[in-house]
Amino acid sequence: MTNRTEASRPRRLRTVLFVGLGIVAIVVIAAAWVGVRALLAKGELDAIVPLVDDVKSAASDRDLNRIDTLASELADHAERATALTSDPVWRTAEAVPWLGPNLAAVRIASSQLDQMSRKVVQPLVKVAQQEQKTSSGGSLDIAGISAAVKPLAVAASTTHRAARDLAAIDTDALIAPLASGIHRLSTVVDSADATLGSLSKVATVVPGLVGADGPRTLLLVIQNNAELRTGGGITGTFIQVRVADGRLALTGIADSSQFRRRDASIIPVPASLTSLYGDVAGRFVQDASIPADFELTGRLVSAWWASRAGTAPDAVVSIDPFVLKSLLSVTGPVVLPDGSTLTASNLVKRLLVDPYMTMTTEQQTAFFAEATSAMFARLFGKGLDPLAWVQGLQDPVREGRISVWSADVSEQKRLTATVLGGPAVRQTLSGKDAYAVYLNDRDGGKMGTFLKTSITAGTAQCRQDGVRTVGIDVSLTSTAPANAASLPVSMTGGGLYGAKAGDIGLIVSVSAPKKAFFGGVFLDGKPIPSTNVVDGDFAVSAAHVDLPPGRTGVLEFRFTLEKAREPVILHTPLVNDPRIRTATPTCG
Template identity: 30%
Template sequence: MNTRAERRAQQQREQSEEFDNLTREIADPAAEDSDDGRPPKRPLLSSFRFWIPISILLILIAAVVISALAGKHVYDRAMAAKTSLERAVPLAAQAADAVAAGENAAAKETVAEISALTADAKKQTDDDIWKSLEWVPVAGPNLYAVRTAASVTDDLVRDALSPATDLSLAALKPVDGAIDLSGIAGMSDIVSQASAAVTKAAAQLDTIQQDELIPQVSGALEKLTGSVDELEPMLKPAAEILGVLPAALGAENSRNYLVLIQNNAESRGTGGNPAALVMINVDQGRISIDQQASSGDFDNGRRSPVTELNPETAALYGDKIGRYMQDSTLSPDFTETAGIMRAWWAEEFGTPIDAVVSFDPVALGYLLEATGPVAVPNETVESGGYTGQVLKKPLTLTHKNAVSFLLSKIYSEYPVPERQDAVFATSAKAVFNGLTSGSAEPKALLTALTRATDEGRLMYQPATESEAKLVGESRLSGKLPSTNATSTMVGAYVNDITEGKLDYYMQLDLAATSTQCTAPDAPVFGVTATLTNTLTPDQAAGLARYVAPARFFAKGDVATNLVLYGPVGAKTVSVTVDGQPAKATLKSHLGRPAALVRIENTPGQKHTVAATFEGASGEYGPLEMRHTPMVRSTPVELEAAGCGG
């Protein structure tokens, strides 16, 4: 079916042809008989080709008269609708804030006010005289747009905002170690209803011919359309996630989640050495830690990989990724890590694992901002060969000290590796207990988890195909995008080969450039990574042996396999270190070119590695840089000339 714009254009073409024909007939009145063999023409006044344009002209004249008579009527209604909607806008923000804060009673009162205002705006524009003028050129499309916008706004308030006042983020909040599954189901119903309302609103707004609107109307409409366009892609996946969440929380069957706690002080592609492991069981919403383990519990250094490896992965990173549990996180793709860790766990313990989660101490610090400080219990434990009390002195973890203690001070205060593992595991358990106790405010908790996900510190390899479909290739999945369509991702991944915990002191700075918008047929991409060893020689000399064992490198020196990735389908053109051509291992991995460069940084030294990649002609989304989540914040500079923004 043709769009409104296409139908209107066709009518205009037909009218133009009729007027052209009319002009020709008036200029050359034909005789009854034609000398060119065509049928004789009827008298002009009896020709329908005359009456069509004349009728249109008469109707337009009538419309002008009606507009003159009804102009004040329409104007008054438009101003009344405008006033109501303007009063509703700030109230909508208040209502949303109240819902987020859990103040549902206040939200309901505010939404009642909004509902009255939007209903009035809809009533003012849903008028027979108003509608009768919607076909008039220039004014008509604008009147239709205003009426549609008022109707859409009222529908959204009724079908989305009003039900949202029954939402309670507290339903996501564990209480005494359990989450209320019925509360999750209620949230799912509300969000699904809101999602359907927003989808309907988007369809209604699509009927408006925006190219025919005056600036005053188009400007206001853009705000409404922008809000709907922003909400639609958020609400649909939210509804889907809430739909599968009960099953993920053990509503149907008990589930086991293997949680890797990656140690960023010893960097690996997806974060760090996964030396601490926790198996969490979830059954009917009740969450508990069933088992803990450390890297020493596994058969490291085995002759063959624990599971079959991707040949490209083995070619780039070596088969040690499957022979040493500590190296299972070398690849930047968490899907590979999860598969390898499942195999390690199955071989050693045999406990069935449904899904795999990754977290790091920096993200634990984010959680502590939400939960508040947690006291680490001084328990007597048996862990990896160590038996005894965990702590030498009382320990309270906060968002300010968690990273420095867990990734640095622990090694000087607890020099025995097995006891370090015990302290690490007990600390993780304490944070977990604080999280499941219900002490964290839901909004603060969601903020912490979102930040961790955006930084690649929280990753999830799903248990079912339906969950995997929802997670897709999002940051939560830990997958590298398989195409350049949505984003043109390049990457820089840090793998420590020092055999220590010196990445606590390493600073990573990144930059990426692209000519995808200025040379789309043969775009060139540049990736630059600067690694700086922030230690001073004096600091290096005083480091604990476990932090800087100096077995293969001088004490305080940091050796790194730095891997730079180009976009999907590109090829490596050049690699330099500090501006000079460098020896690099060039391989294809995950559909991308990868360049591995080994560098060593003495205390205070920095090196800059740069790679240039050439892409093929094709579709390229916005330039994006991903990287190993480090202990220290990683500044990223992006430059895509000609792409705007």
């Protein structure tokens, strides 16, 4: 028995040895397999980097054919990278300490690039190519616009999943080069996620607005940021456009001087709005853009237009001159009847400054009508390049310079889920930590071109009960010349509306989350009177300030709120964009 036992030991040792060697061999082979595939996958991903830059360049040139070719190349590389990183051996290796998270990150990045290539880039290029072929002579391809809704929805959901999966990667566990690459990819995808998310929602409304269900009358309202209102500026120019069978026709133009003031509001407005800004929003057509609620602005504008034209529009689209500037940057200049040109570089000055410095009221009316007709012909009289329009409108949309209201209840409900829903909607969409700074002129002139602003926001723990203090500081500077009082009355307001001629007079309000408590307003460190009301879904605090030429004033708004986090800041679209920064407010 002993001899047999001793004889079996070498056999067991050999078996263990062979099994051990087999395991080692499998591990070595698997490591080699994963290593080779990792190198190949890296090569595929490295090849994608310059292609992305090439796609951006082709997009700037609006070369859809080039984008299509590049998109196919990008898709091929992404597909091969996905195939190299998705086999069972690779997935098993992801469990290995230190190495595993890096392998998982490569797989996720490869997979998401593949998905976005096939379900986002290529389909949207096809949509744009089709639109480019069928939109000509100023007409809209309504069928093509309707057909784009589904691809946009798929692209948006795909991009959102990619953003979510990339955000879940723990970059601290990755080697530095890979972490950097994942961060760059996440930044690009996050930007695309925000854009496509909004665009896909807007796309569900556009077909109806442009006549898919029958002819529509749209009222385009151009706000003038030189005289500030919550939404951007006074509602100064009104353009009626008829859309039928894909064709756009300009059927009416008016400016604010053609609407008489009223003794009573043209439609009811909330008492909270009157408390904040006075009894003006429904009595003067210029003040229709005071409400942060653009649904109210749309109904006000519709009522004003109906009082003049006899019929109400189907929808109201509000823009400002910076939207036109952005469009001209991609479509080219506009030649006016006098032979001069409006360009992206001179449009703001020619529309917001020059008329009020050199023209009478009658001359201003004539000039705005001529400029409007010329720009309409330039923008809609030729083929409508969809990529050019997307490029021209993406920044104004992001800056809150375009808002839309529809008289159709179903369309309006969908609009209130998009960034085109107006200031209050944009604040809601920005989350529970969003605060909006609104500026409304009270000098009656066009002094907004001389206004420089900056906004500082932050939170501090000033109490023992866990409630935090939120500070929103608004720094305002008048760059008006020392002799501003001698400028034309149409520029200064002539001291007739509450501020001295040459001063910039403002009502500054901060819209906070509804559950916030008011903590007062301070001007240059000293407490001043303020109006504090709940307006719709927000707690709003407002105060007045006048700025003589060269003066800087800092308004400090304070709120208290449980579990307050760093504020997200929105603001009235301005002539000069404000600098926004974060700082901890002082307590006491």
